[in-house]
Amino acid sequence: MSQRHRSSEVPLPPKEELRAQQHGERHRIQVELKQVAHQVSAGVEPEDVHEPGVAWKPHHHHDAEVAKDKVANRNRRLRHWKTKMWKRRSAVRQAKADAFRVAGSE
Structure with missing residues (x-):
């Protein structure tokens, strides 16, 4: 495996921790989008709902x-x-x- 982006100064977190962090981020995004959809289906005007913008997307x-x-x-x-x-x-x-x-x- 390539070692190009790894340096000895920065220790990498365990792989399980990275996966858990990514899973949590995806879950947070899904929950926010589901809340927006629920508000719209409950009768709130789509213009009045705070939709998460570009900031909610993972990098x-x-x-x-x-x-x-x-x-x-x-x-x-x-x-x-x-x-x-x-x-x-x-x-x-x-x-x-x-x-x-x-x-x-x-």
Whole structure:
């Protein structure tokens, strides 16, 4: 496993503790959203209900821009129509089609 983001100065909490913390955060979000839905279904106008904003969302550990760049580069890495195998295959297919056309016109 990569040790790139680990340093000796900061000890990591136990994995169980991290999982419990993440579970608690997800549970808190679900409870808040359920309370909003309950208030709206009880007759309170949706404009009057305090909906949790962006602050209730959990923070992601990865950078979205970096992920987009990785996906773009991964898809652009190999273009099958630019490979020699594909060009050779296309040339053979065209030659065969030309041969059939010549044979059909005679």
